[in-house]
Amino acid sequence: MMLEVNGVAFNYRSKNVLNDISFEVNCNELVTIMGPNGVGKTTLLKCMNAIFKPGAGSILIENEDILKLGRTEIAKRLGYVAQRSDSNRMTAFDAILLGRKPHVRFNISEHDLRIVNAAIRKLGLESLALRYINEMSGGELQKICIARALVQEPRLLLLDEPTSSLDLKNQIEILKIIREVVEEHQVSAVMTMHNLNMALRYSDKFIFLKDGLIFAAGDRDDITPEIIEAVYGVTVGIEHYQGYPVVVPIN
Numbered sequence: 001m002m003l004e005v006n007g008v009a010f011n012y013r014s015k016n017v018l019n020d021i022s023f024e025v026n027c028n029e030l031v032t033i034m035g036p037n038g039v040g041k042t043t044l045l046k047c048m049n050a051i052f053k054p055g056a057g058s059i060l061i062e063n064e065d066i067l068k069l070g071r072t073e074i075a076k077r078l079g080y081v082a083q084r085s086d087s088n089r090m091t092a093f094d095a096i097l098l099g100r101k102p103h104v105r106f107n108i109s110e111h112d113l114r115i116v117n118a119a120i121r122k123l124g125l126e127s128l129a130l131r132y133i134n135e136m137s138g139g140e141l142q143k144i145c146i147a148r149a150l151v152q153e154p155r156l157l158l159l160d161e162p163t164s165s166l167d168l169k170n171q172i173e174i175l176k177i178i179r180e181v182v183e184e185h186q187v188s189a190v191m192t193m194h195n196l197n198m199a200l201r202y203s204d205k206f207i208f209l210k211d212g213l214i215f216a217a218g219d220r221d222d223i224t225p226e227i228i229e230a231v232y233g234v235t236v237g238i239e240h241y242q243g244y245p246v247v248v249p250i251n
């Protein structure tokens with residue numbers, strides 16, 4: 001088991017956000033957490049990354065309690081792409097190279113540089129590599145952040161709305177890359193996403209949060225209009241296209 005989330009609860013001071021959240025992620029699985037704005041998706045990812053300490057419950061990564069691991073050990077196992085990231089004045093190349101930090105002992109090696117260059121090629125960032133990240137568009141920066149997480153060579157990727165600033169072509173490209181990494185590198189990924197149809201097309205499993213709880217979870221075949229309606233408060237139908245469910249709003 002790559003990840004086990006057991007009975008996690010979280011409060012911001014007096015504000016209760018998450019309650020009794022439990023789920024598992026297997027190796028080579030891409031899981032998407034969905035639910036309305038403000039339901040607690042980002043908060044849950046931050047608990048999974050040990051940025052926040054849950055008020056109750058535990059999170060195990062490869063059977064080890066994440067809160068017992070040091071920061072470097074966490075960074076070796078877990079790559080996190082935040083929804084918003086501050087961008088200092090550094091080149092894209094340097095920003096991506098920073099992802100190697102947990103692995104670098106004394107000096108940056110040829111091996112580190114090869115991995116960084118491979119990620120730059122994989123994400124098509126060659127023309128941006130020497131530009132400053134504080135002068136980039138939201139979508140360009142999002143790709144840089146994904147490249148930085150990939151060069152960490154984590155076992156588990158956590159991605160908070162990885163396609164939110166991307167145009168359709170880049171959304172498809174990024175989701176294909178995430179799928180490819182998950183399938184070929186013995187990696188698992190958990191992401192949050194608002195675009196239901198993109199999530200249904202590219203993920204293996206889905207978790208729907210509502211009112212601080214898991215309202216529904218399952219694979220593509222488990223998604224029903226009733227779930228979407230209950231979670232988002234809208235009326236929808238589900239059609240199928242080439243084997244994939246497509247959520248269609250109804251007036």
Ligand SMILES: Nc1ncnc2c1ncn2[C@@H]1O[C@H](COP(=O)(O)OP(=O)(O)OP(=O)(O)O)[C@@H](O)[C@H]1O
Pocket residue numbers: 012015017035036037038039040041042043044
């Ligand atoms: N630092 C904080 N202090 C207090 N409350 C917070 C803090 N961060 C988030 N919240 C609140 O906790 C709730 C969950 O926020 P979170 O960002 O996890 O939601 P989300 O599901 O990721 O939302 P979105 O889809 O809009 O990104 C929201 O009501 C939010 O206002």
